[in-house]
């Protein structure tokens with residue numbers, strides 16, 4: 244696996260210089276942030292990011308995200324032109340030598356939380372989702388102005404888009420996703436880009452909006468739309484685990500078996516009552532996900548794609564973009580690399596022992 248770190252470009256208070264100093268991190272996951280959603284990303288803009296990353300001794304390991312325009316998700320007539328633009332963006336990304344693109348197909352909102360700075364028992368601040376609070380939120384009243392999303396809308400635009408979605412149920416959204424996938428994956432195959440769809444976060448319907456990339460059944464259906472290594476997953480264990488009925492280890496092994504894990508997001512969450520959860524520190528003992536099992540599965544399949552710690556808590560007085568501070572994510576990266584080192588060494592030892600029949 245290749246340990247990577249998300250970087251929000253030149254405006255990110257976490258600098259490439261900072262990231263380079265995190266042990267085991269080799270790659271950067273970033274995006275072009277100054278082109279409106281739906282327009283083609285020019286080669287120069289992509290190359291500029293790549294050059295900055297490489298000047299810091301790191302590799303641009305993938306793009307997160309190339310956002311999908313709402314008209315494509317809603318299946319509007321304008322989608323064909325927008326899909327052509329998306330295809331051209333993929334070609335331009337490939338021209339810069341980048342081979343992984345993450346995206347999602349969540350209507351209107353990217354990841355959603357009810358509190359971005361909830362104080363945990365140890366005084367750190369974390370993102371949380373409280374089911375009761377979410378139920379009381381009304382996006383039409385402008386209650387939601389959560390940062391961190393790849394696309395942001397004014398209150399009026401949000402209301403308008405939500406109204407449009409009242410016509411779209413899960414099945415219609417699936418059809419619109421199928422339409423999109425069947426058009427873009429042939430291009431991804433042609434130019435050598437591995438596409439990675441991020442699950443809906445949290446993985447169930449919120450505010451009455453349809454949501455479809457939610458668990459194992461959904462993954463099976465999604466992969467069958469177009470059975471190609473270029474049509475894969477960003478397997479975000481934290482997102483899938485936010486639905487207590489999902490077994491993330493089973494989901495991960497299923498996707499690895501089909502060779503469709505193109506990107507890993509690896510953070511922990513602590514399940515609370517019902518569908519509520521807190522984003523915890525990465526190690527197994529703080530959350531509901533057994534991280535050893537996650538990294539063991541990747542090792543069992545000799546998985547060699549990009550992986551990143553996902554959101555982190557705010558610790559040591561750090562302020563900044565919720566979920567995307569430096570310190571806790573850096574701890575996450577070294578912890579995950581530590582698990583990998585231990586598992587790989589143990590396996591090498593087992594192999595040698597089998598080969599030579601003696602202790603090594």
Ligand SMILES: [Mn+2]
Pocket residue numbers: 441479482508553
């Ligand atoms: Mn994620």
